[in-house]
Amino acid sequence: xxxxxxxxxxxxxxxxxxxxxxxxxxxxxxxxxxxxxxxxxxxxxxxxxxxxxxxxxxxxxxxxxxxxxxxxxxxxxx
Amino acid sequence: xxxxxxxxxxxxxxxxxxxxxxxxxxxxxxxxxxxxxxxxxxxxxxxxxxxxxxxxxxxxxxxxxxxxxxxxxxxxxxxxxxxxxxxxxxxxxxxxxxxxxxxxxxxxxxxxxxxxxxxxxxxxxxxxxxxxxxxxxxxxxxxxxxxxxxxxxxxxxxxxxxxxxxxxxxxxxxxxxxxxxxxxxxxxxxxxxxxxxxxxxxxxxxxxxxxxxxxxxxxxxxxxxxxxxxxxxxxxxxxxxxxxxxxxxxxxxxxxxxxxxxxxxxxxxxxxxxxxxxxxxxxxxxxxxxxxxxxxxxxxxxxxxxxxxxxxxxxxxxxxxxxxxxxxxxxxxxxxxxxxxxxxxxxxxxxxxxxxxxxxxxxxxxxxxxxxxxxxxxxxxxxxxxxxxxxxxxxxxxxxxxxxxxxxxxxxxxxxxxxxxxxxxxxxxxxxxxxxxxxxxxxxxxxxxxxxxxxxxxxxxxxxxxxxxxxxxxxxxxxxxxxxxxxxxxxxxxxxxxxxxxxxxxxxxxxxxxx
Numbered sequence: 001x002x003x004x005x006x007x008x009x010x011x012x013x014x015x016x017x018x019x020x021x022x023x024x025x026x027x028x029x030x031x032x033x034x035x036x037x038x039x040x041x042x043x044x045x046x047x048x049x050x051x052x053x054x055x056x057x058x059x060x061x062x063x064x065x066x067x068x069x070x071x072x073x074x075x076x077x078x
Numbered sequence: 079x080x081x082x083x084x085x086x087x088x089x090x091x092x093x094x095x096x097x098x099x100x101x102x103x104x105x106x107x108x109x110x111x112x113x114x115x116x117x118x119x120x121x122x123x124x125x126x127x128x129x130x131x132x133x134x135x136x137x138x139x140x141x142x143x144x145x146x147x148x149x150x151x152x153x154x155x156x157x158x159x160x161x162x163x164x165x166x167x168x169x170x171x172x173x174x175x176x177x178x179x180x181x182x183x184x185x186x187x188x189x190x191x192x193x194x195x196x197x198x199x200x201x202x203x204x205x206x207x208x209x210x211x212x213x214x215x216x217x218x219x220x221x222x223x224x225x226x227x228x229x230x231x232x233x234x235x236x237x238x239x240x241x242x243x244x245x246x247x248x249x250x251x252x253x254x255x256x257x258x259x260x261x262x263x264x265x266x267x268x269x270x271x272x273x274x275x276x277x278x279x280x281x282x283x284x285x286x287x288x289x290x291x292x293x294x295x296x297x298x299x300x301x302x303x304x305x306x307x308x309x310x311x312x313x314x315x316x317x318x319x320x321x322x323x324x325x326x327x328x329x330x331x332x333x334x335x336x337x338x339x340x341x342x343x344x345x346x347x348x349x350x351x352x353x354x355x356x357x358x359x360x361x362x363x364x365x366x367x368x369x370x371x372x373x374x375x376x377x378x379x380x381x382x383x384x385x386x387x388x389x390x391x392x393x394x395x396x397x398x399x400x401x402x403x404x405x406x407x408x409x410x411x412x413x414x415x416x417x418x419x420x421x422x423x424x425x426x427x428x429x430x431x432x433x434x435x436x437x438x439x440x441x442x443x444x445x446x447x448x449x450x451x452x453x454x455x456x457x458x459x460x461x462x463x464x465x466x467x468x469x470x471x472x473x474x475x476x477x478x479x480x481x482x483x484x485x486x487x488x489x490x491x492x493x494x495x496x497x498x499x500x501x502x503x504x505x506x507x508x509x510x511x512x513x514x515x516x517x518x519x520x521x522x523x524x525x526x527x528x529x530x531x532x533x534x535x536x537x538x539x540x541x542x543x544x545x546x547x548x549x550x551x552x553x554x555x556x557x558x559x560x561x562x563x564x565x566x567x568x569x570x571x572x573x574x575x576x577x578x579x580x581x582x583x584x585x586x587x588x589x590x591x592x593x
Contacts, residue, residue, distance in 0.1 A: 009220075009221070009222070010221065010359075011220070011221035011222060014359070014362075014363070017363070017366050017370075018366065020370065021366050021369045021370045021373065024369075024370055024373035024374055024377065025369060027373070027376075027377050027380070031377070031378070031381060034374060035374070038370060038371075038374045041366075041367075042367070042370070045363055045366065045367045045370070048363040049360075049363060051222065052359055054224075055248055055249045055356050056249055056250075056251070057241075057244070057245055057249030057250065057251075057252075058250075058251045058252070059241055059251075059252045059254065060251075060252070060253055060254070061232050061254045061256055062254065062255050062256065062284070068267065068270050068274075070255070070274055070278075070284055072284075073253070073284065076232060076254055
């Protein structure tokens with residue numbers, strides 16, 4: 001319960017969400033803790049959804065100078 | 079006959095200088111063998127610090143020296159390695175300063191596919207021995223990369239296939255590093271691209287990718303050869319960013335496939351490895367949210383039920399009170415009986431004690447007291463007499479010890495002490511007076527010495543005018559009388575007025591009389 005949810009990657013958030021759901025389903029946590037756990041789960045779910053919403057396609061081609069060093073990007077005219 | 083002078087040895091054969099001959103040989107060789115192709119095995123290879131490449135071609139009997147100048151090296155299809163079967167193309171020339179002929183090699187290619195594969199096997203073995211293919215070197219791919227770096231040709235089907243599949247699964251940011259995917263430039267550019275992506279900083283102007291795909295479509299072994307070059311394999315092995323290789327078709331395996339973290343059979347498959355399917359994840363997350371809600375709801379409901387069940391088994395309050403009431407009744411009844419018994423007992427004890435209280439008991443105790451008083455009275459008189467006699471004896475004893483001798487002795491001792499002390503006092507007073515006198519005399523002598531009179535003895539004199547001491551001539555002149563004190567007396571010189579007379583004669587005030 002220590003890691004800040006907003007710092008998590010999608011995978012970390014999803015993995016912890018699975019654990020939280022599992023714990024809640026097994027009913028092995030005391031009632032007041034289960035409320036906190038549920039809230040944590042809600043935050044994790046929100047994080048996952050936010051990361052899933054970031055599904056933005058953006059394709060760029062690097063522009064290289066004469067020595068082959070990247071100097072910028074340009075749209076890919078594929 | 080001198081041999082040197084023999085005219086016949088010169089004959090009419092023309093004489094060359096070395097350079098002329100060397101130049102003639104050069105022209106002949108370059109004219110005769112303008113462009114040649116040689117198939118041979120590579121012998122010794124030396125890359126000079128200058129950048130020029132020197133190597134030998136050999137067969138079982140002869141060796142041909144080859145040179146490729148710095149500027150030409152980049153154009154070679156393959157860099158010759160010792161033992162490689164090659165076909166070399168170039169111009170024959172000579173190196174006059176060392177009397178050598180050589181081939182300026184402008185193209186080196188591997189002689190046949192078999193030779194190429196043999197060379198690849200050799201490289202593979204070397205890199206494997208270094209541990210570059212080891213399973214523990216493989217990095218896991220990120221589950222959901224934010225940025226995907228693609229090293230490939232910016233045009234063509236490959237990049238389109240990758241982007242298409244990414245869009246289907248999970249649209250992401252894609253950064254394409256354009257490279258040549260075949261030919262001379264391929265290997266250095268691909269290696270440079272892998273290193274370049276690794277050199278980027280996360281979140282920078284050019285953001286560092288979380289995963290790299292190196293991709294190329296199918297082609298002949300020669301077309302794919304760039305991905306078999308050691309420089310590419312080393313760059314891929316050294317990549318800190320997880321790398322997926324997708325070069326050629328599924329059946330083509332290039333050197334980069336051995337060192338990459340994952341090998342994809344096709345560029346499309348590489349895209350599938352790079353990202354998960356978004357819609358599946360959305361569904362999974364939704365499902366998990368629903369499960370969590372259900373679990374919490376069920377958990378609360380279950381607990382509520384348990385509370386209800388437990389409460390049902392609890393005894394009712396009336397029953398709890400009944401028990402207490404019964405116990406109260408039992409003890410309340412016993413209370414009256416207990417009080418009555420206690421009073422009865424008390425009365426019984428009082429009767430017993432009153433029986434014991436009689437006058438005869440008191441009389442007996444009075445008689446005993448009187449007997450003791452009588453006994454004590456008879457012992458009183460003799461005890462007093464005894465005490466008085468003892469006191470008198472003590473007094474007599476002390477009076478006997480009281481004598482005048484002790485007082486007399488003390489008196490005479492005090493007198494002696496007084497006389498002695500007085501004598502010491504007189505002596506001391508005398509000594510002090512003496513000492514004071516001696517000091518006084520000494521000081522008087524000192525005073526005499528320091529006083530002006532002593533200086534008179536040494537020839538000085540004191541001049542007084544009108545009774546006061548005169549210290550300069552001006553005062554002496556104005557004094558009406560002068561006294562000079564010498565050591566042995568005072569001299570009063572007669573007035574010196576006559577001597578002063580000539581002065582008024584010459585003095586200017588005389589002229590003032592003209593007025």
